[in-house]
Amino acid sequence: MDDILDATNRKILAELVANARIPITELARKVGLSKTPVALRLRQMEEMGLITGYRAILSPLKLGLTHVTYVEVRLTDTRQKALEQFNTAVRAIEEVEECYMIAGGFDYLLKVRSRDIAGYRRIMAERISALPHINATTSYVAMEAVVEQNWTAP
Structure with missing residues (x-):
């Protein structure tokens, strides 16, 4: 490479x-x-798959998506089938901007964007809490983006 x-x-x-x-x-x-x-x-x-596509980068702030919440997710089941079910379901939630499987005290970390706290509350109640195998969640509201950037070339 x-x-x-x-x-x-x-x-x-x-x-x-x-x-x-x-x-x-x-x-x-x-x-x-x-x-x-x-x-x-x-x-x-x-x-080679080094360049995977070209896209427009939208401004979440200009779109009114100013509220960012990070969500720790703990699952009731972490066997492969359960992980696959969770992965498929979380990809369908458009407000989930990023989702990472984590090695540590919880299973996944989500970055969720919404218009405001009321919007986040709806997303949590209707979409995230309904994900398969959810045991518990912990939310952290971001107060200010200190560094927020797209990945740059090596």
Whole structure:
């Protein structure tokens, strides 16, 4: 993988992270190559699965989704089938922005975005509490985002 992520590919990735809509001619100019080699490198990184897609990054604040809550989830059953059922169900909750399986004192950590505390309360009561195998949850309301960023290229 290190030979694929040479200095030029790292520059390409950094430029794409900054602006995925950059024209290929401008991208080529910025990384010091012509258009054809940059296009080939992009295709190679896409085929390898290093680049998995291109998307618009929306502003949750401009969309009115200013309330962030982190939720610790403990399950009643952690056998593989139960984990798969939970994983499938939690993916269907659009307000769950992130979900991680955790090694520690609880099983999952969710990042939930909503308009306000009342919206979060509804999401918790109607959607999260209804997830399969839920034993207990603990919620932590974020007061302020100190660092919040998308992943940057290596």
